[in-house]
Amino acid sequence: MKKIIIIIGLCAVLISMPAITAIPTMEASKTFVTTEKGTTLQTPTLDDYDGTFIGGLGRLYKEDGEWQFNHYSYLAGVYKLGRFNKLYGYIYNLEEEQIGEIGAYFGHKLILGFIGDLDGNRLPMIGFLIYNDVNFAGRIMSLVGPAPHIIGEYIPNE
Secondary structure, X not given: OHHHHHHHHHHHHHHHOOHHHHOOOHHHHHHOOOOOOOOOOOOOOXXXXXXXXXXXXXXXXXXXXXXXXXXXXXXXXXXXXOOOEEEEEEEEOOOOOEEEEEEEXXXXXXXXXXXXXXXXXXXXXXXXXXXOOOEEEEEEEEOOOOOOEEEEEEEEOO
């Protein structure tokens, strides 16, 4: 009975989210990947990871028939593929100073984890993440604050 109540609660949370607007198309992510050469963004140094990612948090919208992406901050981190795909990364402001961290498990277009600041305060987050061979895009939502889009690219280790 306890499992049924938990499943019903989780379904109610997922259904109440604006799911349709939370999933941007991969066409947009192909157009607006921003990886600048010479950036000071650093990825965490984890010994056992499968690759790195770099991207942005912001707002994805369509203006005059063209996809636009306004960056509010940047993401840089590492990911590990396996039974449970996981990622860990840092959040930077527009001046490329670290302001927080993100950690999550992802798979099947769902991302579940935390988002935190440098003081150790963390909030749970849930969202949608779609990806192809090099790009990812999605939207994350937390209990407090906005629900930004995430967009970027990842580089597998050779």
